[in-house]
Amino acid sequence: MKTAAIIGAGLIGQGWAIVFARAGWNVNLYDPNSQAAEKGLAMIGSLLGMLKQEGLLPDDTSAANRIRIAPTLPDALAGAEYIQESAPENLEAKRALFAEMDALAAPDALLCSSTSTIPASAFTGHLAGRARCMVAHPVNPTYLIPLVELSGAPWTAADHIERAKDILLDVGQRPIVVRKEIEGFVMNRLQGAVLHEAFRLFSEGIASGEDIDATIKHGLGLRWAFIGPFETIDLNSPQGIEEYCERYAGVYESIGASLGKCVDWNKALRQGLADERKRELPRDQLEAKRLWRDQKLMQMVRQLYHAG
C-alpha cells in the first residue's frame, strides 16, 4: 500500500488528499493548525460524498477511510513515498518547511510543492536532498481538473521528475513537464496571453467583456476542452499543421505585432470591467454561480474522462 503525505489541509491540500485516496493510496494529512486539519478532513468527507453522488467515484470506494490526520510532521512523513506541500505562498516558510521535510522524509521520497508563483530553485538550493525537490502545481479543484505542472530547479534530477510524472499519471492526473524555470509556468502564461489580449480588446472598446467571454465559451473553448491549440490547427488544414502555418503565418504575425503592447491593468480599466461584470452577475449571486460552475465542470469531467 502506497502512502502520500499532504502537508497543509487548506483547499489545495484537500484536493490532493482526494486525488491520492480515491486512487487507492493511504494519505497522511498534516496541518500545523490541528483545527485546520480537522476542518479539512470534514470538508474532504463532504467533497467525496458529492463526487460519489455525481458518479465521479467508483461505487466500492472507501477513499475516506484511507485518509488520516497525522498529529506531527514526522508522523505524516513516515512511510510516505510522495510528499505534497500546500502551505501558504510564503518563500521563507517554504524554505524552512522543505528543510524539515528533507531531513525527515525517507531518502527516496519525492518532495513536491503546490506553489503557483515561486520557482523550486528559490527554496530548495540549501538542501542535501535538493535533487528530489520540485514544484507540482495543480489546478483548483485538483480532483476535477487533472493538469499538474512539474517544474524542477536546475538541480532537480530528471529521473525524480519522471517518477513524479509516473505517480501522478497513476493517480489519474495529467502531469506536464516545464523544462526550464519560468514565471507562470506554462498554464498561467497561456492564461496571461489570453487575459492580456482580452483586457486590450476591452480597454480599446473593440468588444464588451460579455462578448469577449462569449468568443471563448461559444467559440474557441468548445474544442480546447478536448484538443489543445497545436492539435486544433493540426486538424484545421487538410495536410496538417505545416500547411496551416504556411497559410496563416502571415495573418498571425500581423496580429502578433499588435499583441506586443500589453495594456496596463490600471484602476480605471479594472473598474470598467468590474462594473460590467456586476451588471451581468450581481455580487450576491457570485456564490450560486460558483456552484453552477462546479456542476458544469463535473458534467464535463464525467463526459471527457469517465464516459470511456
Next chain:
Amino acid sequence: MKTAAIIGAGLIGQGWAIVFARAGWNVNLYDPNSQAAEKGLAMIGSLLGMLKQEGLLPDDTSAANRIRIAPTLPDALAGAEYIQESAPENLEAKRALFAEMDALAAPDALLCSSTSTIPASAFTGHLAGRARCMVAHPVNPTYLIPLVELSGAPWTAADHIERAKDILLDVGQRPIVVRKEIEGFVMNRLQGAVLHEAFRLFSEGIASGEDIDATIKHGLGLRWAFIGPFETIDLNSPQGIEEYCERYAGVYESIGASLGKCVDWNKALRQGLADERKRELPRDQLEAKRLWRDQKLMQMVRQLYHAG
C-alpha cells in the same frame, strides 16, 4: 415564413444553410457553379442525417425540405431578408458580388459576409446600401460551434447590426459585436495570443508541443468550454474580478512584459513542431482524428446546449 439566401455552397455555405433550415427558415442556396450547388446540397443532406442520428436535431424536423437550390443570384435573393455570402476570400470578387447583391436584394435585406480576413469597409464602401452590409464571421462547423462575429464598416448602421444579432440569436447562434474594425476580429486575436505564446514556449524548449496542448485541454480549456476568461477570474476570487486583479495584476504584468516579444514563425520552428505532431499523430491518421474530434464536439454541444 422567413427566407435566408446562402451565396456559395462550399463548407461554410453548407453550414449556414443547416443553421437556418433547422431553425425553420426557408433557404435559397446559390453557387455560380451549379455542380458545386448540387454537391453542397447532397453534403447538407448527409450532415443533417448525422445531426439527427446524434440527437442534435428535433425529431420532427424537415430541415432538408426547406433548402432549395436557386438557379440564379436574382432568384436566390428574391424574398430573402437575410443574405450570407460565403464565397472564396478574394477582395475583388467580394466587391463585385456585394455590388450585385446590393442592387438585387430587397431594400431592407441584410447583406453579410463570412470572410475571416477582409474588413467590411474594404468591399462595401461603393454601395448605395452600404449601411446594411457587414461581416458575420462564423466558426467551422457553423452548425456545431455557435459563435458568430458581427463586424460592421464605419458606415454600417447600428440598427442593422442589432437586427442581424437578433436573427442569429433566433436561429440558435451566439453572435457578438466587434465594435471597431480590427484584424482577426476578436476570436482569431485571442487564438493568436495563445498560439504566439505556445510557439514561444515550444521554441524556447520550455515544454513539448504535447505538454502545451495538455495544459489547455486538461487544464484551462475545461472551464473555457462554458465560461469565458473574465467570468473565470470573476469566480476565482471570493469577492470577484476586482479582488482577483488586485491580487494577481503584478504577476500577470510581469508575465506580460515577456509575452511582448512574439517569436517569428520561422521554417525551423514550424518544422520542429510538425515533426513532433507527426510522431504523436501519423499523417495517415489525420482524417480519423478529425472524425473523432467532430464526435467529441457533438457530445460537447449536446451536453452544453441541448441537455437543458
